[in-house]
Structures are given as structure tokens and as C-alpha cells.
Amino acid sequence: MPNATVLVVDDEALIRWSLSERLKADGYHVLEADTGRAALERLADGVDLVLLDYRLPDADGLTILRKMKEIDPDILVILLTAYASVETAVQAMKSGAFHFANKPFNLDEVASQVERALETTRLRREVRAYHTNAARPYSLQRIVGASSAVTALRHLVARVAISPSSTVLLTGESGTGKDLVAKVIHYMSDRAARPFMNITCSALPEQLLESELFGHERGAFTDARLQKKGLLETADGGTVFLDEIGEMTPALQSKLLRFLEEKSFKRVGGSIDIHVDVRVIAATNRKLEEEVVRSHFRSDLYYRLNVLPIAMPSLRSHPEDIPLLTEYFIDSFNTEFRKKVLGATPAAYGVLQQYGWPGNVRELRNVIERAMLLSDRDRLDASDFAAMSRGITAADEFELPASGVDLETLERSLVIQALRRSGGNQTRAGALLGLNRDQIRYRIDKFALTAAS
Numbered sequence: 001m002p003n004a005t006v007l008v009v010d011d012e013a014l015i016r017w018s019l020s021e022r023l024k025a026d027g028y029h030v031l032e033a034d035t036g037r038a039a040l041e042r043l044a045d046g047v048d049l050v051l052l053d054y055r056l057p058d059a060d061g062l063t064i065l066r067k068m069k070e071i072d073p074d075i076l077v078i079l080l081t082a083y084a085s086v087e088t089a090v091q092a093m094k095s096g097a098f099h100f101a102n103k104p105f106n107l108d109e110v111a112s113q114v115e116r117a118l119e120t121t122r123l124r125r126e127v128r129a130y131h132t133n134a135a136r137p138y139s140l141q142r143i144v145g146a147s148s149a150v151t152a153l154r155h156l157v158a159r160v161a162i163s164p165s166s167t168v169l170l171t172g173e174s175g176t177g178k179d180l181v182a183k184v185i186h187y188m189s190d191r192a193a194r195p196f197m198n199i200t201c202s203a204l205p206e207q208l209l210e211s212e213l214f215g216h217e218r219g220a221f222t223d224a225r226l227q228k229k230g231l232l233e234t235a236d237g238g239t240v241f242l243d244e245i246g247e248m249t250p251a252l253q254s255k256l257l258r259f260l261e262e263k264s265f266k267r268v269g270g271s272i273d274i275h276v277d278v279r280v281i282a283a284t285n286r287k288l289e290e291e292v293v294r295s296h297f298r299s300d301l302y303y304r305l306n307v308l309p310i311a312m313p314s315l316r317s318h319p320e321d322i323p324l325l326t327e328y329f330i331d332s333f334n335t336e337f338r339k340k341v342l343g344a345t346p347a348a349y350g351v352l353q354q355y356g357w358p359g360n361v362r363e364l365r366n367v368i369e370r371a372m373l374l375s376d377r378d379r380l381d382a383s384d385f386a387a388m389s390r391g392i393t394a395a396d397e398f399e400l401p402a403s404g405v406d407l408e409t410l411e412r413s414l415v416i417q418a419l420r421r422s423g424g425n426q427t428r429a430g431a432l433l434g435l436n437r438d439q440i441r442y443r444i445d446k447f448a449l450t451a452a453s
């Protein structure tokens with residue numbers, strides 16, 4: 001890989017010199033460092049491979065190796081050691097060293113190790129590019145369903161994709177296809193050749209999320225050893241998908257709003273304005289307008305995001321698509337598991353269509369996956385979905401949101417839903433929740449509900 005940059009780290013000037021001369025002769029760009037600390041600082045200059053001495057004046061090579069991998073997981077490191085024990089070698093490999101070379105080393109051998117290591121990154125990059133391209137067929141057809149709800153959704157997605165800069169807000173319960181739709185929008189738009197970056201706002205604490213999104217300058221905070229580009233910069237020309245936007249803290253909401261209005265931002269700890277062209281697609285399973293009323297979400301940001309709202313239908317609102325979706329998932333798991341399941345029996349469809357699907361299409365997909373793994377039949381049968389027919393909800397699949405829940409509110413909401421579904425019949429409502437009549441009555445009183453609410 002010509003033009004690759006190699007960093008040579010050794011405290012002995014003579015060793016640095018001999019390695020550098022050889023690598024330069026092979027056509028590499030070479031940087032040098034004589035301490036672990038200097039080596040970490042040089043990473044900011046863009047390094048593809050490091051030749052790292054195991055014994056450094058300020059730290060041992062393994063520690064520096066781990067720190068380098070933290071900063072850049074893709075960086076290649078060849079450890080040079082005069083004390084190669086099996087244990088050191090194992091440790092080095094575990095910490096992500098590509099290889100290690102014994103000191104005193106043979107220059108030809110080191111040079112060919114460098115060449116081989118860089119060749120694997122080139123391959124790795126090509127494989128990655130291939131995967132990105134393979135991921136491209138995120139066409140409209142990936143959104144499966146023949147109901148009017150899903151047909152309307154496909155039309156809307158197609159129109160949104162060709163208005164390439166407006167912000168999109170996807171709302172809907174978990175598992176309804178928000179991630180899927182975000183990708184289809186990106187790959188159908190003329191941004192398709194540019195990056196699609198995706199971040200879940202609830203997954204990171206505020207400070208980390210801020211620096212992931214906006215990047216930071218070196219020294220902006222304790223761990224900011226190097227300058228870092230944020231997602232918005234990396235995605236320039238493409239799309240950033242902000243999942244679970246409802247969990248974003250007020251300070252970050254303001255910063256995001258400013259970005260959406262001005263198309264520019266400052267890195268954390270930075271003073272220059274950085275301009276990027278990025279389409280933002282946000283998603284939430286919360287009712288954002290309610291969060292606005294409760295002052296949990298800025299109303300101005302809500303209106304700014306809500307330029308193109310897309311409300312994802314819950315699966316129970318279009319149960320007529322369940323057979324089609326089931327066939328679609330059977331097909332794809334046939335390929336994945338090398339199976340030849342032909343379909344599902346009418347009795348199985350009966351069970352699947354009467355079930356409530358609190359986890360929406362994701363839950364359906366999981367249920368089909370499990371059935372296909374466990375069943376030996378040609379066609380999936382009702383007995384493969386016994387859990388659904390017993391009316392058990394997928395309690396163990398209920399995922400506690402990162403922000404937690406208010407159990408009382410959840411309980412109240414479940415009681416209300418059960419009463420609605422049973423048309424106000426308390427006994428049947430209770431049965432839906434596994435409660436007897438006294439127990440459901442107790443809760444109806446506790447929450448001051450009327451049977452009709």
C-alpha cells in the first residue's frame with residue numbers, strides 16, 4: 001500500500017533511523033516518536049501502521065497498544081520486543097497487535113510484515129466498501145405490506161426521499177420499521193453514495209453524545225487527547241439518523257436546533273463554525289407533542305424536526321399484512337438458515353393474526369425466526385406459535401427503555417388498554433392481564449378509572 005503512513009516508536013535513535021530508512025526506501029511515509037506519549041500524539045497526523053517498541057521510557061508497549069486501539073480501532077500495530085515470551089505474544093494479540101517481531105530483528109522480515117499488514121487493511125477496507133454497496137438495495141420493496149397503511153407509507157417515503165434536504169421525523173412504536181424507513185429514504189435519495197450515519201441518543205451520556213455528534217477539539221475535556229470529527233462532519237453530503245431523539249437532553253436539543261437552522265456548528269471546545277450539508281432523520285417512540293406539553297422537549301425543535309412527519313403504523317393496525325410479512329421472513333430465514341420451509345398453515349396464520357403484537361414487526365420477525373429454528377415441519381403450524389395462542393405477551397422481550405419507565409403509569413395504561421380491548425368487560429380485561437376480577441377491580445378503583453375510559 002504505497003502512500004501509507006508508518007509510525008516508528010522506539011527510544012533508541014539508531015533503531016528508529018534504520019527502520020525509517022528502510023520503510024522510506026519502500027515508499028512509505030514515515031513518522032517517528034521516542035516515547036509512548038509522543039506516539040499517541042502523532043496518531044492525530046493520520047497513521048496506518050505503528051511499529052511499536054515493547055519497552056518505552058514512559059510506559060510499556062502493551063499499555064500504549066491498548067490506548068492506540070482505543071483511539072483508532074482500525075490501526076495496525078506490530079510490536080517489537082526483545083523479550084518475547086509466549087505470554088507477551090498472547091497478550092499482544094489479545095490487545096489487538098497485528099504481529100510482533102523479535103528484537104534484534106531482520107529488516108527484510110519487518111518490511112515484509114509491514115507490507116502484509118497493510119495489505120490486509122486494504123482488503124478489509126474493500127470488503128467494507130463492498131458491504132456498504134451490498135447494503136444499498138434498501139429499495140421501497142424492502143417495506144413489505146399490501147394494506148392501505150403500508151402502501152401509503154411507501155408513497156410517502158418515495159416522496160420524502162426526493163426532497164433531499166428536509167428534516168424527517170419518524171414516529172411510531174418500537175419495531176414498526178423506523179430504522180428500515182430511515183435507510184430506505186437515504187438510499188433512495190441522491191445522497192445514497194454519501195454516508196448514512198446512525199446514533200441512538202439514549203445510548204450515551206450527554207457529554208459523549210455531544211462529542212459523537214459534533215466532534216471535539218483536542219483538550220476539550222479530560223479524555224480528549226486528540227481532535228475528533230463528529231458524525232455530522234463524517235456524514236457530510238449524506239444522512240444522519242438520530243434515533244430516540246425524545247431522550248436528548250435540553251442542552252443538546254438547543255445545540256441541535258441551532259445546527260438545523262444554521263447548517264453549521266462548533267466542535268466541543270472549538271471556536272470555528274463548521275458547515276456541513278447533512279439531512280437529519282429523527283425517530284422516536286414517544287409522543288413528542290406530549291413531551292413538548294410537559295416541557296421535556298423544546299417546542300421549537302419539535303416544529304423544526306416535524307417538517308416531514310412520518311407516522312409508522314403499529315402492526316395491529318394492519319393485521320392483514322401479517323401473512324405477507326410472515327412469508328417474507330420465512331423466505332429470508334430460509335436463505336439464512338439453509339432451510340426449505342414452504343410457508344405457514346392457515347391455522348398458524350389464524351394464531352398470528354389474532355395476537356396483539358406489542359413488539360410490532362420486530363416481534364413477528366423474532367417469532368418466525370424462533371419457529372424456524374425449532375420446527376422441522378414443511379409448513380409452520382399453530383403449534384409452532386403456542387406462546388401466541390395462549391395469549392402470553394412477549395414479556396421477556398419487553399425492553400426497558402434506557403430512560404426507565406414509571407411503573408404506575410405503565411400499569412394504568414395497560415389496565416386502560418385491556419378495558420378498551422374487552423369493550424369494558426372487567427372479567428375479560430382482567431384475563432388479558434392475568435388478573436382475577438377482584439384484582440382488576442382493585443386497580444380500576446386505584447386509578448379511578450371507569451369501565452368506559
Ligand SMILES: Nc1ncnc2c1ncn2[C@@H]1O[C@H](COP(=O)(O)OP(=O)(O)O)[C@@H](O)[C@H]1O
Nearest residue numbers: 142143144173174175176177178179180361362
Ligand atoms: N414493513 C416492513 N417490511 C419488512 N420488514 C420490516 C417492516 N417493518 C419492520 N421491518 C423489520 O422489522 C425489524 C424492526 O424494524 P426497525 O426498523 O428496527 O424498527 P424500529 O426502528 O421502529 O424499532 C427490522 O428487522 C425491520 O427490517
Ligand SMILES: [Mg+2]
Nearest residue numbers: 175178179243
Ligand atoms: Mg429502531
